[in-house]
Amino acid sequence: MKKVLTIARKEFTSSFHSWLGVLTATLFFLAAGVFFVILILNYVKISMNPQQYGLSNFSGISQTQYIFGSFFSNLSIMFLFLVPILTMRSFAEEKRQETLELLFTYPLSDYEIVVGKQLGILLFFGVLLLPLFGYLAVFRWIGGEFDWGPVLLGYAGFWLLGAAYLAAGVFFSSLTKSPIISALGTFGVLLLFWILDYVDDVATGPWARIFSELSPLVHYKNFTLGILDVQDVVYFGFFFFYFLFLTLRSIETRNWKS
Amino acid sequence: MDLSRSIKFDNVSKRYGAFHALRDVSFDVNEGEIVGFLGPNGAGKTTAMRILSGFFPPSSGRIFVCGMDMSKHPHKAKRAIGYLPETVSLYPDMRVIEYLRFVAKLKGVPSHEIQGHVRSKMSFCGLLDSGHRLIGRLSKGYRQRVGLAQALVADPPVLVLDEPTTGLDPTQIKEIRELIRALGQNRAIILSTHILPEVSMLCSRVMMINQGQILASGTVPELASCLKDREAVHIKIKNSEDQERALKILASVPGVEALKIAEEVRGETFISFETSPDEDLRPLITKLFVEQGISLTEIQRLQLSLEDIFLGLLKDGKLGRRFS
Numbered sequence: 372m373k374k375v376l377t378i379a380r381k382e383f384t385s386s387f388h389s390w391l392g393v394l395t396a397t398l399f400f401l402a403a404g405v406f407f408v409i410l411i412l413n414y415v416k417i418s419m420n421p422q423q424y425g426l427s428n429f430s431g432i433s434q435t436q437y438i439f440g441s442f443f444s445n446l447s448i449m450f451l452f453l454v455p456i457l458t459m460r461s462f463a464e465e466k467r468q469e470t471l472e473l474l475f476t477y478p479l480s481d482y483e484i485v486v487g488k489q490l491g492i493l494l495f496f497g498v499l500l501l502p503l504f505g506y507l508a509v510f511r512w513i514g515g516e517f518d519w520g521p522v523l524l525g526y527a528g529f530w531l532l533g534a535a536y537l538a539a540g541v542f543f544s545s546l547t548k549s550p551i552i553s554a555l556g557t558f559g560v561l562l563l564f565w566i567l568d569y570v571d572d573v574a575t576g577p578w579a580r581i582f583s584e585l586s587p588l589v590h591y592k593n594f595t596l597g598i599l600d601v602q603d604v605v606y607f608g609f610f611f612f613y614f615l616f617l618t619l620r621s622i623e624t625r626n627w628k629s
Numbered sequence: 630m631d632l633s634r635s636i637k638f639d640n641v642s643k644r645y646g647a648f649h650a651l652r653d654v655s656f657d658v659n660e661g662e663i664v665g666f667l668g669p670n671g672a673g674k675t676t677a678m679r680i681l682s683g684f685f686p687p688s689s690g691r692i693f694v695c696g697m698d699m700s701k702h703p704h705k706a707k708r709a710i711g712y713l714p715e716t717v718s719l720y721p722d723m724r725v726i727e728y729l730r731f732v733a734k735l736k737g738v739p740s741h742e743i744q745g746h747v748r749s750k751m752s753f754c755g756l757l758d759s760g761h762r763l764i765g766r767l768s769k770g771y772r773q774r775v776g777l778a779q780a781l782v783a784d785p786p787v788l789v790l791d792e793p794t795t796g797l798d799p800t801q802i803k804e805i806r807e808l809i810r811a812l813g814q815n816r817a818i819i820l821s822t823h824i825l826p827e828v829s830m831l832c833s834r835v836m837m838i839n840q841g842q843i844l845a846s847g848t849v850p851e852l853a854s855c856l857k858d859r860e861a862v863h864i865k866i867k868n869s870e871d872q873e874r875a876l877k878i879l880a881s882v883p884g885v886e887a888l889k890i891a892e893e894v895r896g897e898t899f900i901s902f903e904t905s906p907d908e909d910l911r912p913l914i915t916k917l918f919v920e921q922g923i924s925l926t927e928i929q930r931l932q933l934s935l936e937d938i939f940l941g942l943l944k945d946g947k948l949g950r951r952f953s
Binding site: 373374377378381385388389468469470472473474475476477478479480625626627 | 686705734
């Protein structure tokens with residue numbers, strides 16, 4: 372466990388030491404801010420004149436639901452660029468620089484390497500989310516009101532979806548020597564998940580059911596609506612560990628591949 | 630089976646699909662020995678070293694490090710080994726001291742000892758002044774030192790060095806060699822190289838590898854005795870038209886082996902052959918050539934170099950018997 376933490380810490384600090392990590396964190400913070408401000412302005416506009424938007428009674432729409440629900444569901448689009456960038460270096464860069472070879476010769480198990488790296492990225496991603504709490508403070512300060520429950524659930528859902536996607540990204544990174552190919556592959560798969568969400572809307576019958584069960588975004592939607600369903604948590608847990616397992620397998624291929 | 634050896638390879642093979650990178654390789658190395666792996670590129674040196682370092686397991690066969698079976702106790706065995714890969718690839722965005730601490734933690738050096746431990750390795754490798762420099766900004770020679778320092782972390786009794794002097798300038802090569810020699814006194818070291826003089830300079834024993842097999846292995850004195858019972862004779866003749874006749878004459882002389890035309894330069898032909906040093910064939914050959922009217926301009930005895938033996942081995946593996 373100590374070794375896992377050592378690797379996680381190295382992974383975490385090296386993300387901060389690279390300009391790419393800092394740039395990604397900054398861009399994410401700013402983009403999230405833009406989403407947030409636009410939603411608040413929208414809310415203000417609708418609340419001024421609800422009839423114009425076809426709403427007879429505005430009191431039913433809470434600030435928590437309108438602003439934070441939409442905020443988290445909009446924010447998930449950020450994963451399309453965030454996940455490939457955060458994960459592309461994890462294994463691919465080490466393979467390219469051949470630093471992984473040395474790591475394999477230390478008294479470590481493969482799972483310690485994989486879990487350590489994954490943990491480091493999750494920590495970095497967790498830190499990316501921290502400044503978002505600053506927006507909550509600003510929201511309070513300008514006179515907004517929200518319920519902590521659904522907001523925290525939204526954060527948790529966002530983090531779970533992120534963790535699942537990051538595990539997929541790390542897996543793609545373990546397949547190649549090129550960070551660019553890793554990023555493109557990850558982007559492709561995330562796009563596929565995105566499309567799955569749309570297919571789910573048009574499909575009918577049993578297919579609709581299958582697509583909606585498979586789609587990460589459908590499971591994520593519950594969190595944004597403030598609904599905590601064990602099924603969704605289990606889904607993301609399965610998603611995460613499945614890709615962790617695939618990464619471990621992919622790392623083991625060195626034993627028989629040339 | 631004697632398990633007291635520092636390193637023991639027991640019928641180790643490695644296959645990549647149909648390609649055999651190593652075939653039934655067995656050898657052992659004791660403490661205090663520096664063993665040189667010698668072979669052309671692609672001979673299997675790096676594969677053998679990667680297996681020993683625990684990078685990947687062999688397809689068959691067993692490896693013991695200080696008596697521990699690598700497949701049964703991989704962590705313990707790996708802790709007993711320091712590995713310097715062929716291309717010393719280190720994290721360019723880490724500082725030297727930070728990197729060595731990272732390695733020390735991974736190798737399980739107790740936390741309260743890390744500070745002093747890392748410092749002693751840095752001092753041994755001459756890195757004390759570079760501790761806070763980024764690895765990516767270091768010169769090749771210094772990076773090699775960091776590579777050596779990481780191999781030494783946790784004081785492994787076995788060192789595996791894959792071409793430790795490649796790509797360094799002569800001063801750096803000399804420094805690294807001195808470090809290796811100092812380390813070899815109380816450790817078992819395997820180093821691979823394709824620089825032949827390096828072997829005679831550093832190693833107490835040599836193993837020649839080609840196509841995944843050990844062609845020959847022996848101590849340097851054994852090699853030297855082998856060198857003594859063979860020597861090369863170089864002959865230069867003036868006219869290349871006489872070449873055919875000269876070869877015919879030489880082939881008929883008893884004791885002439887490995888006869889060949891070495892070179893043809895500006896109408897002059899160089900012929901070389903190997904023979905035993907007990908008998909000097911030069912007067913006889915000179916006499917025969919004069920009788921046949923072949924103008925001989927030079928005839929010279931040369932000791933076979935390690936290079937000649939090596940090339941000879943690669944060609945037909947003939948000399949292999951002498952070593953084993």
